[in-house]
Amino acid sequence: MSKTTNENSRRSFITNLTKGVIGASMIPAVVTAKDRKRNLEDLIRSGQNYSANDQLQIALIGAGGMGTADTNTAITVPGIKLIAVCDLYDGRLADAKKKWGNDIATTRDYREILERKDIDAVIIATPDHWHKDISVAAMNSGKSVYCEKPMVHDITEGPAVIAARNKNKVIMQVGSQGLSSLGNEKARQLLKDGAIGKLNYAEGFWARMSPTGAWQYPIPEDASAQTVGWDTFVANTKKRPFDATRFFRWRNYRDYGTGVSGDLFVHLFSSLHFVTGSIGPDKIMATGGLRYWKDGREVPDVMLGMFDYPETQVHPAFNLSLRVNFVDGTGGTNYLRMVGSEGSMTVEWDKVTVYRNSKNIDANDPLAKSNMPAAGGKEYVYDRKSMSMISPDKTEYAAAEGYKGAHFDHFYNWATAIRNNGSVVEDPLFGYHAAAPALLCNDSYFNNKIMQWDPVNLKVINNKS
Numbered sequence: 001m002s003k004t005t006n007e008n009s010r011r012s013f014i015t016n017l018t019k020g021v022i023g024a025s026m027i028p029a030v031v032t033a034k035d036r037k038r039n040l041e042d043l044i045r046s047g048q049n050y051s052a053n054d055q056l057q058i059a060l061i062g063a064g065g066m067g068t069a070d071t072n073t074a075i076t077v078p079g080i081k082l083i084a085v086c087d088l089y090d091g092r093l094a095d096a097k098k099k100w101g102n103d104i105a106t107t108r109d110y111r112e113i114l115e116r117k118d119i120d121a122v123i124i125a126t127p128d129h130w131h132k133d134i135s136v137a138a139m140n141s142g143k144s145v146y147c148e149k150p151m152v153h154d155i156t157e158g159p160a161v162i163a164a165r166n167k168n169k170v171i172m173q174v175g176s177q178g179l180s181s182l183g184n185e186k187a188r189q190l191l192k193d194g195a196i197g198k199l200n201y202a203e204g205f206w207a208r209m210s211p212t213g214a215w216q217y218p219i220p221e222d223a224s225a226q227t228v229g230w231d232t233f234v235a236n237t238k239k240r241p242f243d244a245t246r247f248f249r250w251r252n253y254r255d256y257g258t259g260v261s262g263d264l265f266v267h268l269f270s271s272l273h274f275v276t277g278s279i280g281p282d283k284i285m286a287t288g289g290l291r292y293w294k295d296g297r298e299v300p301d302v303m304l305g306m307f308d309y310p311e312t313q314v315h316p317a318f319n320l321s322l323r324v325n326f327v328d329g330t331g332g333t334n335y336l337r338m339v340g341s342e343g344s345m346t347v348e349w350d351k352v353t354v355y356r357n358s359k360n361i362d363a364n365d366p367l368a369k370s371n372m373p374a375a376g377g378k379e380y381v382y383d384r385k386s387m388s389m390i391s392p393d394k395t396e397y398a399a400a401e402g403y404k405g406a407h408f409d410h411f412y413n414w415a416t417a418i419r420n421n422g423s424v425v426e427d428p429l430f431g432y433h434a435a436a437p438a439l440l441c442n443d444s445y446f447n448n449k450i451m452q453w454d455p456v457n458l459k460v461i462n463n464k465s
């Protein structure tokens with residue numbers, strides 16, 4: 001990224017600050033109302049009436065926790081109607097009829113859903129190891145797809161999903177809903193406008209401390225080889241005898257899940273890539289361990305990842321540090337922060353908080369001084385004593401009351417793209433750019449090696465070493 005771009009960006013942020021109209025010009029969907037006293041700006045969407053004159057008929061494949069949440073949100077988007085549900089556990093199919101009506105068709109076989117001509121699109125919320133196969137089959141059947149994150153279970157599976165999207169006239173969106181939020185959109189604009197100067201570092205974490213937070217889900221009393229379609233569950237992976245724990249707590253096992261990085265880092269990558277315009281890191285290192293949840297799981301409950309992002313046309317080189325801790329006594333929080341030469345911002349789905357140095361250049365900053373043209377040949381003398389701390393200004397940008405939230409926005413964007421034959425941000429290429437470094441954390445952790453990834457040509461460079 002050139003110095004000029006950064007300087008222009010900073011000027012643009014400052015000009016907007018003076019006018020008090022941040023946001024109004026860059027992304028028309030976000031407007032702000034300023035409360036100067038509290039240093040708070042309300043984020044509001046404008047120009048969306050959410051009406052629809054044509055109906056999209058959808059089906060859900062994988063009706064567990066997230067599939068249910070996805071569907072409950074999707075059907076609040078005007079014009080979306082759920083007509084069928086597929087799941088491998090009979091209890092979930094019975095629940096689907098209770099929740100969404102007796103006229104909903106139910107099946108254990110997703111291929112029956114894909115054969116139906118009256119279904120326009122599917123939500124795929126199965127465990128990770130089925131994402132690629134069902135997404136590709138759905139697109140090849142002419143269905144648009146909303147597939148949960150991570151887009152794929154293994155790094156080798158990404159190209160097949162991208163190819164299926166390119167081959168078929170359908171929309172596919174991956175389910176890291178945060179990037180469609182007002183908070184993420186605002187952060188993207190603030191970074192572009194130079195609110196934190198030149199980006200050099202980002203960090204994020206997920207902290208949890210509960211059995212369900214650590215994937216110890218309840219196992220239904222009636223779980224058995226009769227009520228569960230176990231053979232289908234393992235059809236594309238290692239065959240094993242029926243195991244209810246593996247089926248209902250699939251995240252703990254590598255055949256089906258993608259560990260904490262595939263489950264949670266991936267959300268942070270998606271938001272970070274959306275805000276910065278990045279396509280991903282080229283160096284990936286992960287470490288961690290199994291500290292507490294020694295319940296037979298095959299994946300760590302604490303993981304740290306470090307990532308190098310090389311300079312591109314749209315952002316400078318920067319470093320990223322991510323962490324997941326399932327034994328975090330501070331409880332359930334998550335966090336994404338970006339740091340630049342002039343400040344930092346924490347990015348949430350409904351809020352952005354910018355901390356900015358009150359002066360753009362500290363008169364005592366020897367580096368800034370040395371970058372200035374020499375004043376009358378006088379040499380600058382570094383004087384440690386005169387350096388003073390500059391207290392940062394804090395500005396909050398928060399979603400106004402009534403905001404429908406990231407999840408709604410994500411489904412609304414998906415439905416709009418399907419109706420208009422448009423496009424979505426989190427398409428298969430974006431989804432792969434976010435999934436790849438998350439999946440490579442597992443390769444780094446389990447093989448004790450630094451992974452090199454080429455995010456342009458979508459290739460692991462040191463796969464064979």
Ligand SMILES: NC(=O)c1ccc[n+]([C@@H]2O[C@H](COP(=O)([O-])OP(=O)(O)OC[C@H]3O[C@@H](n4cnc5c(N)ncnc54)[C@H](O)[C@@H]3O)[C@@H](O)[C@H]2O)c1
Pocket residue numbers: 061062063064065066067086087088089092108110125126127128130148149150175176177232233248263
């Ligand atoms: N976007 C988010 O915030 C978010 C949050 C949670 C989970 N997720 C993602 O959603 C997906 C599902 O997670 P979950 O927590 O809902 O899991 P879950 O175990 O609650 O639900 C998965 C469901 O899929 C069914 N299933 C398994 N294999 C199937 C197959 N081949 N065909 C049809 N149904 C099948 C299971 O019976 C189960 O009901 C995962 O990929 C996860 O990463 C995303």
